[in-house]
Amino acid sequence: MKRKIGIVGATGYTGVELLRLLVSHPDVEIICVTSREHAGSRVDAMFPNLRGYLDLAFTAPSDEALSACDLVFFATPNGVAMKSTQTLLDAGTKVIDLAADFRIKDIAVWEKWYGMQHASPALVEEAVYGLPELNREHIRNARLVANPGCYPTAVTLGLLPLVENGLIDLEGIIADTKSGVSGAGRKAEVHTLLAEAGDNFKAYAVAGHRHQPEIAQTLSIVAQNAISPVFVPHLLPMIRGIHATLYAMLSVDAEQADLQQLYTARYANEPFVDVMPAGSHPETRSVRGANMCRMAIHRPGNTRRVVVLSVIDNLVKGAAGQAVQNMNLMLGLSEHTALQHPGLLP
């Protein structure tokens, strides 16, 4: 029997991407897609790529309808999931939040960066950070998963082997990251208009970005030491794709071959991480539409300086695809179901 799935707030880009992936999933059935604003109108009128795939209208969010689901995704703005999750969990419904409500364990840090009071601190403690490459077994047993941010996914996967093995100076890590504009969501705003963000490139939030503490938290746990990388995001004149260029300094002697071997071994059994041959330059388009983090490790000039290049599709491995991967784990399904297609190139 198919598992029943609900999506709260499916009028944004992570919502439609969940729908795109889930309509091809043989083991689940979408029974409830909510939107307060668009209740009553057909989902495929807003997203015509879904015509013929999804015969549903948006409904107003209701605890009753959502509680009938086996699992509910929150594809909502920050601060929404934290208000309804307890009710759903109590009803036996599992929850994956694609926003940031349950990502940061330190409530004070969360409240500072997200500018609001947390509505359910107890659940923050319970929530599992949904990076399968780090927390797979916990995710399998979780009722509540905090789906990682897009930048944190690309950055953390890129640095994990180095940090796990204590190979780099924990100070001085730099994450110079670049994202397509779909990461900013489907809100009407001047700065993400095509006429503003197209044919243009800029850094933003250099003074501080919410994904920095999320990255710092995960890396610090892994290192068992405080790590606070410099994080500078930039906006790319394109829709999908994140490229992280990661700079670190080796704290030990190591050959390029060793590092290559380290990365290859670390991710050998990971279905959604691809370590390219030495000397490669991963391209964002190679993961367009695919649930894949593709990376390469460099040591320019053969110095102690390491440069890791890591790419994802921010809407897939950086959001909806990773959420489906987590759902598969939480529901005891095959981890890669509905996530098996190559990227769209060109």
Add this chain to the structure above:
Amino acid sequence: MKRKIGIVGATGYTGVELLRLLVSHPDVEIICVTSREHAGSRVDAMFPNLRGYLDLAFTAPSDEALSACDLVFFATPNGVAMKSTQTLLDAGTKVIDLAADFRIKDIAVWEKWYGMQHASPALVEEAVYGLPELNREHIRNARLVANPGCYPTAVTLGLLPLVENGLIDLEGIIADTKSGVSGAGRKAEVHTLLAEAGDNFKAYAVAGHRHQPEIAQTLSIVAQNAISPVFVPHLLPMIRGIHATLYAMLSVDAEQADLQQLYTARYANEPFVDVMPAGSHPETRSVRGANMCRMAIHRPGNTRRVVVLSVIDNLVKGAAGQAVQNMNLMLGLSEHTALQHPGLLP
């Protein structure tokens, strides 16, 4: 002595384009740039390309300040200029409206398409339609100029020689037009986000678009006969540029050479229309940033079917550049001052 210029509503794309052109104009001085919403903030904080060129802040619109100008541009939404123009004219200030308030002579038609009541019908009669290639002498003597729409500029200039000489069937004219997204303005709207309008192409407003009656009016006057072309606009995934592909049927026998000669002769003395050699395909990028309409005329298969290709930069010859051209005429300046630079290619 420099002429004093004011711009009302300079926070949109036609506004900043006026500023870009006028800061290099040796004979004028911008003394007043208004924005109700941004009064008090520096213009170059919003438009950093102007840093070092314009030492002004936005001010709230005031009749007094604007009346001190020799000429005022309205770069406002439709329906604004019609409320203030009479006051300015009474004060001896000339006016160019870049919106549509004074373009359509038939008030009933205007009110139908623009969905509001006209505030100053008498001025509609006085206003000169600011297409210099058609109305140059009237513009020189005008107090009030209705600057043409972007599509109408490209379409009308492309068809003018055929219509003036009675060479085509007046029924069956088709204008298949494509525009960059800056034509939609600098408003926060979902459908012009980079993530929506980028990497995408679609038609819009096939049922009817406001620029159709404007084109029909001008061509009908020229033909001394009713013309109502089919007009289908499309949205291009880029910022600047309009390409009109115009289809008509010759009503007389004519050779390609004759048509080529007709177009070349018609525009031989026009500084801002360029007729390319037979067989050419004008590109929007060749007029990027330039006050130029570039065109080519074809007769595929040597039948009676004529295809005219016409390109402009919608923000320059389709808006701000043509407005500066009109200003030069109205103020008795050299018509091409501040408009002499080639397009930015690549």
Add this chain to the structure above:
Amino acid sequence: MKRKIGIVGATGYTGVELLRLLVSHPDVEIICVTSREHAGSRVDAMFPNLRGYLDLAFTAPSDEALSACDLVFFATPNGVAMKSTQTLLDAGTKVIDLAADFRIKDIAVWEKWYGMQHASPALVEEAVYGLPELNREHIRNARLVANPGCYPTAVTLGLLPLVENGLIDLEGIIADTKSGVSGAGRKAEVHTLLAEAGDNFKAYAVAGHRHQPEIAQTLSIVAQNAISPVFVPHLLPMIRGIHATLYAMLSVDAEQADLQQLYTARYANEPFVDVMPAGSHPETRSVRGANMCRMAIHRPGNTRRVVVLSVIDNLVKGAAGQAVQNMNLMLGLSEHTALQHPGLLP
């Protein structure tokens, strides 16, 4: 047992798109991917989106290897397939040519437009034009399928219901078409560089384009009358997507509702044609990566003028997807296998 598939010339965009689709096809196995130039190098070194999906290197083309296949795709330049097809057919291998070698029945016309002598005119007669919506049963029984051109697919499907039912004037049909640049292939050429074709729009080949006789041939067969539409292609500053804007004149009285009903009924059982509700504007992004032709029919101003809007992904329904659809039919497989995923939006 899986069917054995070969692809000749898989270093271009239709080739990699065939691979993208076929690696997810449960009933076929790719056993041979040829490239004279890149023989010996891994396919996924050239197309990293396929890393993990295809463990093959390019091989030099050989009749022996290809004859071992159940079906071979030619994703080669024009003029290649016609030289090898007879040998493959004689060996019992079915053939789908994605180039134009077998599309045009009149050899003289083909030779004029393609500028070479045809090497196997007899096979042209045998070849079935691979538009399933028109020739499904013939395709099922074919040994040799000529896969339609990209523009002809969008244009023909858009006009078919009108022409089949004799509703329009056969003279005066206009196909104003716009294509993403991947249609020009993966050849190093100046005019398709990002710095040339990006941020730009232009018409090309207004004097004549090879797809015009292909469209004319199909429509003329359907109409049982000569049809030679005006065909003007344009180049879009994006990678994938074709939008055809089709203009025709009704020769009979008809209501919009009747036309809408006509189209809906004609394509009701077609898995890969989607007729949108009246008043819609299909977007190319809604079919990005999907084997779908999406269309809408308009009658602006309620005159006799019909405007049909038709979009496809030129690499999918316009090339590789349609070829897989044809393969499914020729091999007796379910027609929609490996073609069932929604478009990638945004």
Add this chain to the structure above:
Amino acid sequence: MKRKIGIVGATGYTGVELLRLLVSHPDVEIICVTSREHAGSRVDAMFPNLRGYLDLAFTAPSDEALSACDLVFFATPNGVAMKSTQTLLDAGTKVIDLAADFRIKDIAVWEKWYGMQHASPALVEEAVYGLPELNREHIRNARLVANPGCYPTAVTLGLLPLVENGLIDLEGIIADTKSGVSGAGRKAEVHTLLAEAGDNFKAYAVAGHRHQPEIAQTLSIVAQNAISPVFVPHLLPMIRGIHATLYAMLSVDAEQADLQQLYTARYANEPFVDVMPAGSHPETRSVRGANMCRMAIHRPGNTRRVVVLSVIDNLVKGAAGQAVQNMNLMLGLSEHTALQHPGLLP
């Protein structure tokens, strides 16, 4: 009397950009535009933006014609200028090379990176590195100027105040740079096709790039100490624009205000460097088409880590615009003539 100017190899992007700027220059006359391949064909047939501005055809390069010029620009591939420059200098013609022939003082380093033997090492010694903000007086007196590379211009100007004042650790400087694709030139190559480089982002040449030794040379001279920054270039899916994100570690205590003041003071009298207010994020579009380097300095988290953001148009301040600036200096003209226009935004 106007100075006579020649351009060798004007069929590339730096060539057409020189032409775009020089046709508006009141003090010079272009008398000779060479191209071996296109000799005899009109310049404006290749670059239609110049129609009406330049009534010249390409000619085959000839020492005689070029020696009649007051100044000749080489907009040629690396290795061309070094063969002809001595002849021109002997004839009293000044030379600006936009390629790399005279940029690197250490011949062995040059030969290693550029893969050929240097044809005129003596001239390398004489050549002045054409960064006016560093070498203005030398440029005024130079016969031969090596116009800086695009990346080196953005990076060097961004770091200059810190290095000149000895404020940062000389080890550990990182230049993470991103460039539009016009920097790769107007050569037919697969990897810069729109269908390859569009809608995509990647790093390249992480193992080593020719601009690294050029940056290292300039900074080392300024620091009077060896500096070898890590340099990682990336390719942006757009045509024009470079963004350099520069990371360094303060070696002294300093306040943000001090750094801001340092930069503002350093560039106060520079017409083509703009230091933005603290907290700003310069955008590449703000310098599109303009001869300007715009920058901002940050200290995220108020640590000793400095992040400088620096943008240029690679074809203007990064190539042709800077070359015209150098020409103005070498010919005793006003430095900013023909370079005074704001960037094209949007």
